[in-house]
Amino acid sequence: MASSVKKPWGGRFREDTDRLVEEFTESVSFDQRLALHDLRQDLAHLEALKRAGVVTEEEAERIARGLSEIEAEIREGRFVFRAELEDVHMNIEAALREKIGPLAGKLHTGRSRNDxxxxxxxxxxRDEIREILRLLHDLRRALVEKAREGLEIILPGFTHLQHAQPVLLAHHLLAYYEMFRRDADRFQDTLRRTAECPLGSAALAGTPYPLDRELTARLLGFERPSRNSMDAVSDRDFVLEFLFDAAVTMMHLSRLAEEIVLWMSPEFGFVDLPDALCTGSSIMPQKKNPDVAELLRGKCGRVYGNLLALLTVMKGLPLTYNRDLQEDKEPAFDTADTLRASLKVAALLVRGLSPRAERMRAAAEEGHPTATDLADYLVMKGLPFREAHEVTGRIVAFAEERGLKLWKIPLEDLRRFSDLIEEDVYEWLSVEGSVARRRTYGGTAPERVREALAQAEEELSAEELP
Incomplete structure (x- = not known):
């Protein structure tokens, strides 16, 4: 079936667009969420047209009133987007024409749908990044609050998911604070690079009308106009950066979610979550599942996919605009929605965590976690580290054979492995002592963790959100 809607580019065509082609090429079903941004841009462009003498003061007032009416309709949910008008831009232009007549056509002077x-x-x-930065700030604050509660709690640190060395729970949680701090830094950098305004580049070569691009950039809150019109209309690096930043953030959220899932399992038993943040089983009445954390972990994959999708779209595009670029929006929209929801849920999970301190402490004693301390003790007594490592390994094997913890091995047995070992060795073998000795900057010693907490709290208080 042929379309009967007049297209803005239809003068050169003798046939109407095929209905299937219309359905395949329309974008208003998803780009309508740009409507309010489009209206902001319309008003800035209108001001530039007025100053350039393209429209009169009276014409500008009529156009502005029409745009204001359209904005009210959109905000109130009364505006009807029509797929046959292709995209959000043509829907707004058509609505403006219905309100003020042919004068609406003047608004498109000196610009293209490309810019x-x-x-x-x-x-x-830019708006999405600002909101994401606020949510990252809240998540980091939640981690700091929970870390302060965990200053006295010791749990095992892991490598290869095997017990490694004891650490403070606060230190563990602040590791995630650092991840999300880096994420915020990346989004801040991306926000800076999105601050170039393409408006005025027109289709690809610029415009013959004397439009003040510095003015429109300033009116729209950009720092500067883009420097090259061909690059401006075909560049999607800023979207790719956003998708990459989001993918890394989702990876960090997935790691956090994975640990919550593990820690809630009976095998770990390190934490509990309130019933309100869990779900049950349709068949097993006893179940309390960390489904929210599992879904948070799962949503990482779709964000990765969105990044790869747009990278693939962009990889072979010649300058300048190509219709392939219509495929840039849905990945970005979906990623923004997913990341916003995930950050909110993550903050809720962190605040809802109830650490089981006794279980963590008991687990911190399993697996000979102070073996490295024993090796360090021998080094302090003058033994080279590699020899100390070997001696300690033999002592661990001895403890394993007899089912003993290192600090339970009698001194006479320890001295069979090295006559450097004396009574003071037991000061090195407790998990509290092990934690307390990690005093290097960034370590898990209580005084260092308190310093890190204070620094994080100061950073959050001083952080200026855009």
Whole structure:
């Protein structure tokens, strides 16, 4: 079936667009979320047209009133987006024409949908990044609050998912604080690089109208206009950066979620979550499942997929605009929605965690976690580390054979392995002593962790959110 809707580019065509082609190529079903950004851009462009003498003061006022009416309809949910009008830009232009007549056509002077959509998209992502930065701030604050509660709790640190060395729970949680701090830094950098305004680049070569691009950039909150019109309409690096930043953040969220899932299992038993943050089983009445954390872990995959999808779209595109770029929005929209929801849920999970301190402490004593301390003790007595490592390994094997913890081995048995070992060795073999000795900057010693907490709290208090 042929379409009967007049297209803005239809003058050169003798046939209407095939209905299937219309359905295949329309984007308004998803790019309508750019509508308010498009209206902001319309008003900035209108001001530039007025100052350039393209529209009169009276014409500008009429156009602005029409745009204001459209904005009210969109905010109130009364605006009807029509798929046959292709995209959000043409829907707004058509609605403006219905309100003020042919004068609406003047608004498109000196611009193309190419620079229009690039500008809208930057405006949208800048808003999304600002919200994500606020959510990252809240998640980091939740981690700091929970870390302060865990200053006295010792648990095993792991390598290869095997007990390694004892650490403070606060130290463990602050490791995630550092991950999300880096994520915030990356988003801040991306926010800075989205601060170029493509408007005025037109289709690809610029425009003959004397439009003040510095003005429109300033009116829209950008720092500067883009430097090259061809690059401006075809660049999607800013979207890829956003997707990469989001993918790394989701990876960190997935790691946190994985540990919550592990820690809630009976085999670990390190934490509990409130019933409100868990679900049950349709068949097993006893179950309390950390489904929220599992789903948080699972959503990482879709964000990875969105990044790869757009990288693949972009890899072979010649300059400048190509319709392939219509495929840039859905991955970005889905990623923004997923990341926002995930950050909110993660903060909720962190605040809901109830550490089981006794179980953590008991687990910290399993697996000879102070073996490295014993080797360090021997080094302090003058033995080279590699020899100390070997001696300690033999002592661990001895403890394993007899089912003893290192600090339970009698002194006379320890001295069979090295006559350097004396009574003071037991000061080195407790988990509290092990934790307390890790005093290097960034270590798990209580005084260092308190310093790290104070630094994190100061950073959060001083952080200026955009």
């Amino acid at each position: 229009q959509v690039a500008t809208d998209f930057r405006l949208y992502l």
